[in-house]
Amino acid sequence: MNHVRDVMTSNVEYCTPLDNVYEVAVKMKDLDVGAIPICENDHLLGMITDRDIVIRGVAEKRPNSTRVTDIMSEHLITADPGMSIEEAANLMAKHQIRRLPIVENNRLVGICSLGDLAVNDGSDDEAGYALSEISESPQVHH
Numbered sequence: 001m002n003h004v005r006d007v008m009t010s011n012v013e014y015c016t017p018l019d020n021v022y023e024v025a026v027k028m029k030d031l032d033v034g035a036i037p038i039c040e041n042d043h044l045l046g047m048i049t050d051r052d053i054v055i056r057g058v059a060e061k062r063p064n065s066t067r068v069t070d071i072m073s074e075h076l077i078t079a080d081p082g083m084s085i086e087e088a089a090n091l092m093a094k095h096q097i098r099r100l101p102i103v104e105n106n107r108l109v110g111i112c113s114l115g116d117l118a119v120n121d122g123s124d125d126e127a128g129y130a131l132s133e134i135s136e137s138p139q140v141h142h
Contacts, residue, residue, distance in 0.1 A: 002084055002085060003082055003083065003084060003085065004079055004080070004081050004082070004083045004084070004085060004100075004102055004110075004112050005081035005082065005102070005110070006085075007085060007112060007116045007117060007119075008081065008102050008109075008110035008111060008112040008116060009110055009111050009112070009113070009116060010109060010110040012037060012108060012110060012111050013027060013031055013033075013036070014036060014037040014038065014039040015027060015036050015037075015038055015039075015048075015068055016038065016039065016040055016068075017038060017040055017045060017067070017068060017069050019038075019067075019068050020064065020065050020066060020067055020068065021048075021053060021057050021062070021063075021064055021065070021066045021067075021068060021071060022064035022065065023068075024036050024048050024053070024068055025053060025064070028050060034049055034051075034098075034099075035047055035048065035049045035050070035099050035111075036048050037101060037108055037111070038068050038069070038072050039108055042107040042108055043106055043107060043108070044076065044078070044101055044103055044106075044107075044108040045069075045072070045074070046068075046069070046072035046073055046074045046076065047072060047073050047076055047099075047101065048068055048071060048072045048073070049073070049099075052071050052072065052073060053071065056070075056071035057071050076101055077091060077095045077097060077100065078100070078101045078102065078103045079091060079100050079101070079102050079103070079112065080102070080103070080104060081102050081104055081109055081110065085117060088100055088112055088117070089117055092112075092114065092117075098113060098114050099111055099112070099113045099114075100112045100113070
């Protein structure tokens with residue numbers, strides 16, 4: 001298990017550009033996750049995190065009916081499923097991100113989180129390094 005495809009979460013739930021912030025928040029609650037990809041025909045357009053909802057939604061006094069495209073992060077750091085776990089951990093540390101969308105042929109095929117790295121045998125060093133490099137107040141995808 002040396003590659004991202006071996007540890008990533010596949011069959012990722014997502015929302016579409018037609019959804020609103022309320023629908024994303026409900027999906028986060030139901031799935032007990034902190035980020036939801038925004039896709040159209042499996043093509044990754046952006047990502048919304050719980051922090052995006054707070055900072056770009058609630059703090060900006062936007063209603064729950066706000067379109068996801070108004071608050072999602074669009075310029076995402078992504079990885080290929082064939083990338084090594086070490087490369088993925090380094091990428092996450094460098095960009096201070098906790099979740100790495102995995103894209104193949106322009107389609108979202110999975111998400112690799114720090115937790116995915118941590119539970120992989122032999123990746124404790126990579127997950128530990130990535131976590132140590134990510135601050136307590138992580139940057140939102142830009």
